[in-house]
Amino acid sequence: MLELRSLDAGYGSFQALFGINLEVRAGEAVGVIGPNGAGKTTLMRVISGLIRPTEGSITMEGRDVVATPAHRIVDLGIAHVPENRRLFPRLTVDDNLKMGAYMPGARAKYAERLEFVFDLFPRMKERRSQMAGTMSGGEQQMCAIGRALMSDPKLLLLDEPSAGLAPVVVQQVFELVKRIRSGGLTVLIVEQNVQQVLKVVDRAYLLEAGTIRASGTSEEMMKTDTIKQAYLGV
Amino acid sequence: MNSRYTAWAVGLAALIALPFVYREPYHLHILVLILIWSFAYTSWSIMGRFGLVSLGHGGFMGVGAYVTALLWNHLDITPWIGIPLSMVAAGLLALVVAYPCFRFRITGHYFVLVTLALSGIVLQVITATRDYTGGSLGYTPNRAPSGRGLLALQFDDKTTWYLIALGVWVVGLLIWRWVDRSMSRYAMEAISEDEDAAAAAGVNVTAEKLKITLISALMTALAGALYCQYQMFISPDTVSGIAVSLQMVFAVIVGGLYVSLGPTIGAIITILLAEGLRIGFGTKAVGWDNLVYGVLLVVFIIFLPKGILGSVLDKLKAQPKKPKTT
């Protein structure tokens, strides 16, 4: 579904990603793990067009993502839940969700999608007229994921969904990811919480200093010595 | 470096000698206007170059011009005393507005708008006190009885005015240079880049900003007073208000904000442009000069934000050396 080929990217003269090759197949959940500053967020931003690669290619179902204008990438079926959620804090939950359905294709299905999201997060229905910025971290994360789902994407990019949340809430968020997966959605998730994420995904890539150091199924990754020592603390 | 001083000295000598060999009154008149406005623009740029973009300078200029003229007409106070008094008035006005501004860290847009309100106040006060100032119809200082021109700072011959304006202009450039050279510039630059960092480095941000503002306001008031004494007619629209403030900003941007002669170049361009259009088109030219100003201003800000002189100097500097990477 999504394919990255020898991708370089960075900010100005600073290069953050070096020759990334990565693939996400339809129906899969794939994790990207690695330490702070490894380039995980950059990777997500490159895929959704927030920054542009300096080298290499990205294709989504055979279509060239790099050549697509940033605001049209949603139309390819890619929805990005950014780092720190980035809700519109002084907009209501309803309005935040509305923004997720901005594309003409999604507007047509607006009512249907809204029902879908409210089914998934009944809490959001209760809070629909509340300002997004006044909700708890967990609720905000739900709203952010809900907003991304409003566009009826094929691929959901999740950037550190557990960051800044209480341990109990982290559990809930990963439960949610499982539920979203079971609906047939393809998920690419970036996480520092390696232990948790490996339980949710089928495969994972280890990203360190802007390059992919290892990849494999979750089981394989959990057995890898470096990961065990550095990230699982076993 | 020595050749540069020689060039300045030769240039200055030539400028001083000019009215003694060339006496065409109209051209001298234009030169006097250029010198006075150059001085006003230089005064503005002393602040403007550090990111303190003021639209209040129309106000300072208005205070300079009107206080001097009012003192002379109503209280018989000679401009020799009136001008310093008007400068003090403008300086006080600057302090009253600028001190709280800097104290409360009002910067950027907000600073621009506060100073804009200041010009507005001065303009409206001049208009409102029409019983004394003549309001929007303008105001003329009383003619001094013959033989007392020196006391009234009124001279009929252009050469005297030319030399006065030249002197003031040179002093303006020296002040610009002094500010440029003095430690406070580094402090100010630190301020305009990052106030917190500057404060942390031990720079008294408020005091530094205030000093520059005061110098700039005093100079602008002097420019207003000189303009009044030379033209013998002032109106709220020509020496105060937002339009005059914008005109200063415009000329400085066109000439070059970061070089000492930039404001002068700006004055030369704007005044020659206005005069050229006036001569070329006569009364039909009303409005055309401002139209061209406006277009130039927009074009310059988009394509040449360093101004004509700044860009030319950059080019010259860039040729032997590698251009700066920033």
Added chain:
Amino acid sequence: MQAFLDTFDIYLLEAVVNGILLGGVLALLALGLNLIFGVIDVTWICYAELVMIGMYGMYYMVQVFGLPYWVAAPIAILLVAALGAALHYIVIAPLLTAPPINQLLATGGVLFILQSFATVAFGIDFRNLGIRLPVLAIGDMHFSYSRLLAFVAALLGMLAIYFFMKRTFTGTAIRAVAQDRQIMSLMGVDTKRIYLITSALGGALAGLAACLLVLQYDVHPFVGLSFGPITFLICVLGGLGNFVGGFIAAFVFAQIISLGGLYSDLEWGYVLAFAFFIVMMFIRPAGLLARRS
């Protein structure tokens, strides 16, 4: 003595009501400017000059081409909306990443351009529509219908904008851009397009104000200077980009000007308003309604 007090009160009341009526139009202008500032983060110093061009548009359509007022008004609104979009496209868009001061000065250049364009194209004579609406007399107080009409139309215009912003996808996107412009592309929103729409909307509001002001005031190339500066002060005092704050500040300023004008000349009303602004900036720099942090 009693008689003196009676007349005094009536004039006061008349001034207060006229202040409220004036506040409506000022609020309309403040909304337009706030919209531009809140969304694009740019101050259009030349905003009142757009109104001036709209007033000339009305003058020419009604007086010269003989169109009825109600036909000319929508055309004038569209015309100024187009002008607003053009201003953004030609001047602001290339400067979006430039220092804010440069953007401010560039619109200052546009102020010069529009003013002098009007001087060159239309001359410096004062012109008016030649429409004189009747005066409404309540007791000894007199209110002109043109002011009442302006007030009502301004409120309707603001209401229309409110519903547009609340109900439509585009309106929601405009509010969203003001909060987080970087992630808008993730929503599939083309910020450039939103900026253009917002600029056109700001222009349309200036156009509406022009249609209303031209009923009350003569138009000349410098008419913008008489209410332009005050509009900025209102926006800043309300908190730049804060729609509600701008609305309230508009009525506060209108009262200051109206009451100041009652006790003295109109100029003193303005002086009072400017001074009030400067003092308020020191006390509440982030605007009247800002939460203290």
